[in-house]
Amino acid sequence: MIRRSPFTFAPWLLAGPGALFFFGLVILPLCLTVILSFHAYDHSKGIQDTFTLSHYAAVVTDEYYLSIFLRTLRISALTTLICAAIGVPEAYILSRMRDPWRSVFLLVIIGPLLVSVVVRAFGWSMLLGSQGILNQALHLLGLPSAKILYTETAIVIALVHVMLPFMVIPVWTALQKLDPMVEAAAWTLGASRFTALRRIVMPQVSLGVLSGSLIVFGLSASAFAVPALLGGRRLKMAATLVYDEYLQELNWPLGAAIAIIVLVANLCIMLAYNRMIEVRARRTLG
């Protein structure tokens, strides 16, 4: 219930401090970073006061940066696909379980969301390392050892592990809204289980899958800890590249330009996501 009263200062007094705080610490620093990305940089003299587009030009023309962006896109796309392939059936299986199993396993699947990503990445580096548990198991079975750590495969495996909850949650939410009797009705009317899945369940959850995919893709493309810990020095992604430019090369303007590109790409994805939610809301309202 929203009060339609004559003009009042109350909301401004209530939200004002927070608004000022967010203005000063979100909008202002972002604007400063955009400006920084246009500053010239000299390796001996540091950040210059002259303005240039050279950082953006360097990023879109240099093979080295392009290859890192391509790798970021490739890894994020693969992660999204695998998350969908695992997360959608898993959410469906969860939704058909009975309590208490349903709540227990829902917590098992989405609970790791709350465990620090450093911890999870470290767990995978122990599992996949050259002396890791996986290779010890292979050794016991008399199989040759596999080199997985510090490859793109390791990054994708760990990213899937980190992102899976973000896929399961929207699909699960969509499935909760689906009346199980509709699927049962399709069976009664002679549809095979596969047909019922394809014609009844899939159309209902497709928006959940799409929104999950956008979130997973966006978060993967800007992920830092997983590529930093499982990709090693050589395999860089966009986020680890920004980190190196800032804290190792000390070329802040170039790092800022890359960060702004990551931000704009992310905002585009999230705007698409919001648009989709709106379309769905409009459709359900009729």
Add this chain to the structure above:
Amino acid sequence: MQRNGPIALAFHILVVTFVLAPLVIICLVAFTPENTLTLPTTGISLRWFKAVFAHPDFVTSFWNSIWLATISATLSVALAVPAALAISRYSFPGRDFLNALFLSPLIIPHLVLGVAFLRLFALIGVGGSFAWLVATHIIVVTPYVLRLVLAALSGLDRSAEQAARTLGAGEWTTFRRITAPMILPGITGGWLLAFINSFDELTMSIFVTSPATVTLPVRMYMYATESIDPMMAAVSALMIALTAVAMLVLDRTFGLDRILVGQR
């Protein structure tokens, strides 16, 4: 209700194994008596846990993180509750913009926030101080609190408040005696979620911490890039245990599935 077939259950077991494997391995390896990252086959030892508590860097960082998470979660509740009241109770110009501004840290990659703060702090010359680190964490965790408090407010029956007003209670008394107790689960859940998110934050903190204010995740990241020994597993196991406790509390106060799945 249909049951899951054997193929579905086998798939489910594989997924659960995949999800739990890295966490279980950490908790097992943490108890190894060896010097390398191996499963404890010969016996169980607490030596690596002792090593963690004897390691001054980890202990300092742990307390840094605890204080940081406590203070930023508390201050973010203090910001988010009035903001949520304004957004849910009043119609005013810029309301949608304010809502979007408060939720924006959710869609800005933490990496970008980190470099933006770094630039701001370098310009105003306050890099590395604990107070400003708290400020950055408030920005990151406030959206979680705001969402839960907004959800609690929207599910609220206003008639109790109206009754209090009719009986002569002032705005502040009504809030303190009626509204606040009714949205308390939302506030508690929001505080805990904010605490966990601040405690776990790595990507942004790595840009804004100084050697004196290094948080536990940043310390762990730096340690893991330099050396790998079972001490890292012991710290990680402690973090998993702490998170599990927090999860249980969250589940009891607000329902964890409601917090994580809810209101979208």
